[in-house]
Amino acid sequence: MSASTVLISEVGPRDGLQNCKSIMPTELKKQWISELAACGIREIEVGSFVSPKLLPQMADTGEITRYSKTIKGLEVAVLVPNLKGAQLAIDSGADKITLPMSVSETHSIRNIRRTHDQLIDEAKAISELIQSLPENERPHFEGSLSTAFGCTLEGQIAETTILKCAERLMAAGCDEVGVSDTTGYGDPNSVKRLIRAVRATIGADKLTGVHLHNTRGLGLANALAAYDEGIVTFDSSLGGLGGCPTAPGASGNIVTEDLVFMFESMGVKTGIDLDALMKTRETLQNGLPDEELYGFTPLAGLPLGFKKA
Amino acid sequence: MSASTVLISEVGPRDGLQNCKSIMPTELKKQWISELAACGIREIEVGSFVSPKLLPQMADTGEITRYSKTIKGLEVAVLVPNLKGAQLAIDSGADKITLPMSVSETHSIRNIRRTHDQLIDEAKAISELIQSLPENERPHFEGSLSTAFGCTLEGQIAETTILKCAERLMAAGCDEVGVSDTTGYGDPNSVKRLIRAVRATIGADKLTGVHLHNTRGLGLANALAAYDEGIVTFDSSLGGLGGCPTAPGASGNIVTEDLVFMFESMGVKTGIDLDALMKTRETLQNGLPDEELYGFTPLAGLPLGFKKA
Numbered sequence: 001m002s003a004s005t006v007l008i009s010e011v012g013p014r015d016g017l018q019n020c021k022s023i024m025p026t027e028l029k030k031q032w033i034s035e036l037a038a039c040g041i042r043e044i045e046v047g048s049f050v051s052p053k054l055l056p057q058m059a060d061t062g063e064i065t066r067y068s069k070t071i072k073g074l075e076v077a078v079l080v081p082n083l084k085g086a087q088l089a090i091d092s093g094a095d096k097i098t099l100p101m102s103v104s105e106t107h108s109i110r111n112i113r114r115t116h117d118q119l120i121d122e123a124k125a126i127s128e129l130i131q132s133l134p135e136n137e138r139p140h141f142e143g144s145l146s147t148a149f150g151c152t153l154e155g156q157i158a159e160t161t162i163l164k165c166a167e168r169l170m171a172a173g174c175d176e177v178g179v180s181d182t183t184g185y186g187d188p189n190s191v192k193r194l195i196r197a198v199r200a201t202i203g204a205d206k207l208t209g210v211h212l213h214n215t216r217g218l219g220l221a222n223a224l225a226a227y228d229e230g231i232v233t234f235d236s237s238l239g240g241l242g243g244c245p246t247a248p249g250a251s252g253n254i255v256t257e258d259l260v261f262m263f264e265s266m267g268v269k270t271g272i273d274l275d276a277l278m279k280t281r282e283t284l285q286n287g288l289p290d291e292e293l294y295g296f297t298p299l300a301g302l303p304l305g306f307k308k309a
Numbered sequence: 310m311s312a313s314t315v316l317i318s319e320v321g322p323r324d325g326l327q328n329c330k331s332i333m334p335t336e337l338k339k340q341w342i343s344e345l346a347a348c349g350i351r352e353i354e355v356g357s358f359v360s361p362k363l364l365p366q367m368a369d370t371g372e373i374t375r376y377s378k379t380i381k382g383l384e385v386a387v388l389v390p391n392l393k394g395a396q397l398a399i400d401s402g403a404d405k406i407t408l409p410m411s412v413s414e415t416h417s418i419r420n421i422r423r424t425h426d427q428l429i430d431e432a433k434a435i436s437e438l439i440q441s442l443p444e445n446e447r448p449h450f451e452g453s454l455s456t457a458f459g460c461t462l463e464g465q466i467a468e469t470t471i472l473k474c475a476e477r478l479m480a481a482g483c484d485e486v487g488v489s490d491t492t493g494y495g496d497p498n499s500v501k502r503l504i505r506a507v508r509a510t511i512g513a514d515k516l517t518g519v520h521l522h523n524t525r526g527l528g529l530a531n532a533l534a535a536y537d538e539g540i541v542t543f544d545s546s547l548g549g550l551g552g553c554p555t556a557p558g559a560s561g562n563i564v565t566e567d568l569v570f571m572f573e574s575m576g577v578k579t580g581i582d583l584d585a586l587m588k589t590r591e592t593l594q595n596g597l598p599d600e601e602l603y604g605f606t607p608l609a610g611l612p613l614g615f616k617k618a
Contacts (some may be wrong), residue, residue: 155614184605185612187574188533217567217605217614218574221529224497258526265496265527296493296526303494303525305464 002015005269007043007233008260009209010036012284013064014045015080015253016241017057020291026060028287030067035280036238037068040272040300043075044068045235049085055088064090081112086126086143091141096140097130099123100180101169103162104151106231138142143169144178144211148194150185161175162194163201170202171189177207178233181222184215184252195229212254214294219254220262227268234259240294255295257281269309274302313400314544314578316352317569318518319345321593322373323354324562325550326366329600330569334405335369337596339376344589345547346377349581352384353377354407354544358385358394374401390421395435398448405449406439408432409489410478429477452478453487453520457503459494471503472510479511487542488518490531493524493561497534504538518542521563523549524601528563529571536577543568548590549603564604570611578618583611597603 013033017024030193034042046068047061061078067079068076069092075098080086089097101119109115114122123143130138145165150156152273166177179194186194198207210226212219212235223234237253260272278298285293322342326333333341342353355377356370370387377385378401386405389395398406410428411417418424423431432452439447454474459465475486488503495503500519507516519535521528521544532543546562569581587607594602 041416093427150612150614152613183612184609187571189575215605215609216570217564218529219570220527221533221571224530224533255526261525261529262496262527266498296524300493300524303459303464303492304461 002227002230003232003268004216005232005271006221006227006263008041008240008256008270008272009043009045009077009233009235010041010155010256011045011211011235011253012237012241012256014048014058015235016237016239018048018055019242019252020288022290023057023193024287026063026095028283029060029064032280032283032287033064033068034071035283036277037071039276039280040270041277042073042271045077045079048079048081048087050079050081050237052105062088063108065089065094069093080126081127082122083129086129090129090133094139096142097126098142098144098178099126099174100144100146101150102146102182103165104147104154106153107147110153116165116168120172121292123169123172123174131173140176141174142176142178142209143172143174144180145169145198146180146182148179148186149181149190150183152183159194159197163197166198166202166207170206176209177202178211179207180210180211181213181298184213184218186212186222187218188221191222191225192229195226195231204230207231209235212236213252214254215265216251220258223254223259226260238277239284241284241288241291255297257295257297261297264308265306267309274308311536312541312577314541315498315504315536317350317565317579317581318352318386318544319350319355319524319547319565320354320520320544320562321546321548321550321565323357323367323520324544325546327357327364328551328561329366329597331597332366333596335372336591338369338373339407341589341592341596342373342377343380344592346380346383348585348589349579350586351382351580352386352405352542354386354388357388357390358397358443359388359390365450369599371397371401374403378402389435391431392438395438399438399442403448405451406435406455407451407487407559408435408483409453409455410474411455411460411491412466412474413456413463414592415462416456416460419462424479425474426486429481432478432481432483440482449485450483451485451487451518452481452483452490454478454507454545455489457488457495458490458499461492461494468495468503468506472506475507475511475516479515481528485518487518487520488516489520490503490522493522493527494496495531496527497522497530500531500534501538504535516540518544522561523563524561529567532563532568533571537603548593550597550600553609564606566606570606573617576618583617
């Protein structure tokens with residue numbers, strides 16, 4: 001059931017950078033993204049089409065997206081909060097558009113000022129926009145179930161609510177739904193349970209990717225649990241960039257280097273050159289000299305006699 | 310197959326402290342151990358009966374062992390490198406004696422100046438000593454297969470060699486064999502494979518515990534894999550104490566706080582009060598003001614609405 005190849009979707013340029021106080025210069029972002037792609041990373045979430053007033057770190061997402069599209073073979077993914085963002089994403093040529101829907105309605109209202117109904121209306125409008133394009137120009141449209149393993153405002157969210165959100169996103173026109181552990185509340189059992197439940201509701205082929213965090217150190221264990229359930233796409237961020245703003249010192253995203261090391265050690269192909277990947281930390285650190293990078297494998301180095309899958 | 314209850318064996322006072330440059334004062338060690346036991350930790354490896362010249366951090370192991378034996382309900386474990394250490398352990402009243410055997414003979418010769426044959430002779434002598442005691446005074450005797458997932462000198466060790474070591478330790482009189490990822494080379498698949506192979510060779514009831522490291526960040530994922538195989542005893546260290554001396558900044562041991570959080574979140578009982586456990590970090594830090602403590606859960610805090618198993 002588990003795959004012999006997985007897709008590591010690097011989200012550092014989006015989820016990482018948007019959580020940093022300092023802003024990475026556009027030229028260094030481009031250099032970093034092209035270096036990541038050169039290591040064998042096939043999908044990168046390069047930015048977020050949000051208001052530059054809210055997230056000045058993402059102000060150059062249009063330019064970054066257009067640049068990324070010049071990199072051969074790279075799947076260029078972006079996050080959008082609404083129809084306006086989706087239009088900008090399409091104008092820039094993005095291959096994949098992700099609309100996050102917080103299954104915690106409290107969180108949804110506080111964070112993006114949208115009730116579930118309003119968010120679903122946004123999803124429908126985005127879907128209509130995409131359908132209005134010629135078939136070969138339509139980006140892949142994913143709805144992401146955020147706070148799926150719990151919310152810092154509401155705590156655990158009822159599974160029925162989560163499944164309803166998944167169904168509504170699909171009905172609104174999403175091609176696929178993803179599951180996000182925004183708060184790092186997930187554990188291997190809850191990850192497995194929710195993947196099974198969502199797949200039972202919308203179909204196994206409509207949930208292939210997870211976005212897990214490492215806030216409480218369970219990132220790789222949760223990724224392993226998801227992999228055991230047949231998940232093939234894993235979001236992670238180089239150097240674990242994107243510390244959780246509510247927990248100083250706590251890492252947010254799964255560290256790409258450690259995730260790739262885990263899979264390659266297990267004999268699961270990622271297509272990524274781990275030595276080259278670790279070297280790209282220098283570019284990232286140059287672009288963000290004040291940010292702390294995470295990751296154990298880069299510090300310890302690869303095992304003696306290590307062979308990639 | 311997986312258990313509803315696991316035993317977390319805290320190895321900080323041994324594997325943690327012996328890898329620190331600074332020496333924790335005896336009185337603070339006692340305070341820390343009694344606090345750990347008060348949190349619900351039922352087994353603690355309190356020290357190592359090695360030469361104080363080699364490891365001055367362990368010079369008070371006799372006193373610490375005798376003190377720990379006064380704590381009601383606590384299983385007091387110690388490491389011994391040879392017969393002399395075992396005699397001291399027995400004199401101090403240890404409940405459990407672990408003799409490490411490096412499956413890498415190169416490592417064994419360089420580290421403890423023993424070939425495999427010599428190490429097995431040591432195991433036999435310890436077993437004879439134990440058998441000479443009245444039945445109710447005999448400590449549990451475990452042989453630990455160290456560098457089981459690879460060695461920094463030899464790389465991967467042939468599985469036939471590891472299984473031969475396991476068989477010989479059992480034949481020498483060990484009650485049980487443990488598997489140790491001394492170097493942090495293991496991955497979830499190799500952990501599962503080796504557990505199955507060792508159990509197929511010496512019997513499932515003769516391998517119930519693993520000692521995994523977090524050197525490359527895979528500690529919890531590997532623990533999850535071992536748990537899925539039916540392992541019930543997991544070594545870990547508070548604050549991940551015991552950084553790998555060959556990799557500055559890289560954590561060695563699995564962080565007890567994160568491991569307990571993982572199991573409790575999964576609904577697997579550890580019997581440990583996680584809030585109280587996290588408070589014992591203060592005592593540890595007081596005893597070792599210069600050491601860096603690891604762990605994500607202590608920084609992030611417990612999830613809203615978190616319930617222990």
